[in-house]
Amino acid sequence: MRMVAAGSGVLGWCAGVAAFAVVFAGSWVPSMWADELATAEAVSSPAELAEVLAERDVVFVPYYALMLVWSWLGGADWWLRLPSALGIGAAAGLLADLGRRLGGVRAGVAAALVLVVLPSMSRFGQEARPYALAVAAAVLSFWALHRVLERPSRGRWAGYGVAVALLPCTHLFAVLVLPAHLVVAAVAKAGVWRPLLGWMAAGCVPAAVLAVVSASQVGQVSWLAVPGWSDLVLLRSSITSWRPVPEVGHLAAVLLGWAVVAVAVAGGWALWRSGPGGLGRGFAAGALVWGALPALVLFAVSQVATPVYNTRYALAAAPGFALLAGVALARVRVPVAVVAVGAAVAVAWPQHVRVREPGGHEVDYRSAAAWVSAGRQAGDAVVFAVPWAREGLSRYGDLPEVLGAEPAAGRVWLVREETGRAVRPGTDLPSRYGLAPVGAAKVTRLLEEGFAVRRQRDWRGVTVLLLERAAGH
Incomplete structure (x- = not known):
């Protein structure tokens, strides 16, 4: 027995x-x-x-x-x-x-x-x-x-x-x-x-x-x-x-x-x-x-x-x-x-x-954070158009300590959920499509400040746009 x-x-x-x-x-x-x-x-x-x-x-x-x-x-x-x-x-x-x-x-x-x-x-x-x-x-x-x-x-x-x-x-x-x-x-x-x-x-x-x-x-x-x-x-x-x-x-x-x-x-x-x-x-x-x-x-x-x-x-x-x-x-x-x-x-x-891929849990914050950290210059700021992305990128990347919606910097990294409509069709302007009111307001402010999209990268669950202030703003 x-x-x-x-x-x-x-x-x-x-x-x-x-x-x-x-x-x-x-x-x-x-x-x-x-x-x-x-x-x-x-x-x-x-x-x-x-x-x-x-x-x-x-x-x-x-x-x-x-x-x-x-x-x-x-x-x-x-x-x-x-x-x-x-x-x-x-x-x-x-x-x-x-x-x-x-x-x-x-x-x-x-x-x-x-x-x-x-x-x-x-x-x-x-x-x-x-x-x-x-x-x-x-x-x-x-x-x-x-x-x-x-x-x-x-x-x-x-x-x-x-x-x-x-x-x-x-x-x-x-x-x-x-x-x-x-x-x-x-x-x-x-x-x-x-x-x-x-x-x-x-x-x-x-x-x-x-x-x-x-x-x-x-x-x-x-x-x-x-x-x-x-x-x-x-x-x-x-x-x-x-x-x-x-x-x-x-x-x-x-x-x-x-x-x-x-x-x-x-x-x-x-x-x-x-x-x-x-x-x-x-x-x-x-x-x-x-x-x-x-x-x-x-x-x-x-x-x-x-x-x-x-x-x-x-x-x-x-x-x-x-x-x-x-x-x-x-x-x-x-x-x-x-x-x-x-x-x-x-x-x-x-x-x-x-499920074992970098984006296997619906979002690839690690890759997005690595891209931002590698390309960030002194004085750059980061704007989060979706609240949960802040915790995600901050966990995996060396980001600026001060994150604002109306930066004085000439370059801004805009983080939002993955979408094929992050840029207005036929333009180089960031889109408010699909964003909640708080996130949409941040994008509106960036538009008023004269920022335009220079680069875009998409990963599962997250899109990052590099914006630069246009001349004269």
């Missing part, structure tokens, strides 16, 4: 370490985007964190507290992203062991492979935000549920309660996986409703506290729009990658996502048929609910109440499909499974490469 336990532990550790290595690779290349910059700013000091929480992001208090301590040892991009990579590694390791418990070693290995193949695991495993930790917490909660239903004990129940409590500490919407726990228990006919509900309720205390204290800041998701059916059809965060917009490998990734769902359904059916009652049937039904329910709930709430649907908010659902897909792959011949996984890797590869 000890040898079996040791072997199962080795499987989990090997899967976890391998997944971490894959996800962490290249995490130092992409520039931080706005949300990551918000994390870096918030955890720069206790005073800064207190100021941030007074205005927004109270719901992220546990994550920010962790990152505040973590940042004492460094503030590099890769270091701030490391906890997320560790989270995906932990998720893969626990999922491998859970798959082994349900369908054998092959099922565990395949489940971990499917999870890591999903581009979203690399995308959010390389992001200084809590979504990857929510994935780990979700898998931990189901792993703890299996252990306690398999052999109940006080220690295992306490561990289950801790696992449930970790869910909202990573992301409040991660608790949407909990109804799947009830499905597992109901279908498995475990007969442990009293302790299950008791420990689940105790574990949900942090969720209640965070919901109450963050209620006054609900406006921070006011930017979300009511999702349409296309958003649900193209949902990729819980199955493949981040947002349903045209990009490299997009359509193939969408098909990969739904292929994973289809294979997961087949795996659930196979697990259901493995025997009447028992944990197999319980997890066959529960894992499907785990994979599908979070996105459906967020979509429904967005239709009838306030918009809360964002694909990354459903990221914790991804392992549910991966688990059952692993069970399905374990039921076919090894060559067939190898070909299937190889095909998935080939389809997902373009997006794995994409």
